[in-house]
Amino acid sequence: MSDATRAEICAVACAEAFRGSGEILASAFGTAPTLGVRLARATFAPDLLLTDGEARLVQGTWPLGAAPDGPVEGHASFRTIFDLVWSGRRHAMMVPTQIDAHGNVNISAIGPYDAPEVQLVGVRGAPGNTLCHPVSYWVPRHSTRVFVPRVDMVCGVGTAAAAAVGRAARHHDLRRVVTDLAVLDFAPTTGTLRLVSVHPGVSAEDVVARTGCPLVIEGDIPATRLPTAAELRLIREVIDPAGLRDKEIAA
């Protein structure tokens, strides 16, 4: 019986989203994804490139909240990052404020656009990211407030909207949505959210109850895999010794 916490299971699920991504820039927002990409590179995805949050590409595995101590292997100013975005050599995991069944994502504003009820950060790079390279999402609190029937402002482009764009959206590639309850992806036939696995202790019914948009559920849903002993050691001793993961997802 593993003693892995929910936060640790989420971190490994985030890492899994980058399995097979190859030699690309991995960009992570939020604690579990940041932990996840470092874990992925330290284990099964050694070719990933990571930045220090500014303009340095850095090797090695360093703790959350600390400055990297590995060798600098490159310089990537924000302008270079934009070039990488548009070249497709990147996989980003972002945090949606709202997401719908087709994977449209809002991080800009809630309510009437001219005078929003809640002004958020802005579209940022979400429109370009979703048109140009693989994108996954991390939802630290799976709820009907996040999973909605319709997002107020489409920042990250979903499957149906991308299909409507046509050939110019041929690089659109939504991968996974990892939440504190489950792992989701997009069913190829409908382009809509599908339940891939539920975290240990969570049922498919729990997920449905906290999802405000349709969810494809095919057959019996397996449990999200547990961290290996080596992964747990890396998480606890190397990448997050301060336990920041427990601030995002309660133990």
Place this chain on the structure above:
Amino acid sequence: MADKTMTAPEVVARLRSGMTLGIGGWGSRRKPLALVREILRSDLRDLTVVSYGGPDVGLLCAAGKIRKLVFGFVSLDSIPLDPHFRAARQSGRIEVAEYDEGMLQWGLYAASLRLPFLPTRAGLGSDVLTVNPELRTVADPYGGGEELLAMPALPLDAALVHLHRADTAGNAQCLGPDPYFDDLFCGAAEHAFVSCERIVPTARLTEDAHPATLVVRRLAVEGVVEAPGGAHFTSCAPDYPRDEAYQKEYADAARSPAAWEAFHHRYLTGDGHHRTPGHHGEGQPV
């Protein structure tokens, strides 16, 4: 070579109400806040501001200087959302043109190259097109079958940027991790103004630094202002980090009109510079 040194009030005297103003830096990093502070002191109004937004946007929103904001985001980095910008948006006081942050770069780049637009995928399929109904697409003229977004040029009347060092002619040097898009802001502008931590003799610029650090060239610059601490309270690494305590006071000032009045008054006195003594100037590695 012409000596382009001037004071911050002299820069602002060259600006007019209603102008389109580009502001360099990124989020709460290397923002030309000494120049922004001078705008706060002025009678300028109805500005269109183009920015990778940080407290420059929030300060100008709170002071009622902005008519329209052209942006991709506004963030204080260590504080995810700027409450002054949020208040302005949520009250409907400002008009906006919201673009993907790469589209913003493309618009500045197009303007700096004197092109009417540049094609991109960014924005297609998103509500960026819904909220900016004037945006158009363009078909690949070579028959590739792609219909791309034509990002219009974003020409600026004036640009304000803050860099680490400059000479009196306007050659400006970035010693920090990232030049961001400061050179594009200058290139897209009719009138570009550079403030810097220190004006040094030209030869001094490359004594210890690679020529690639000279990211803004004098041919694009109209005026140079020596403004030690001129990015405070945003970061200006390696000269000084973000003043987190001061930034928090700035953010907290959004709680009430009285709190803003108090902060505004103190901010305009230049008090911020004296709160972090020694964070700029002599003794720093160049």
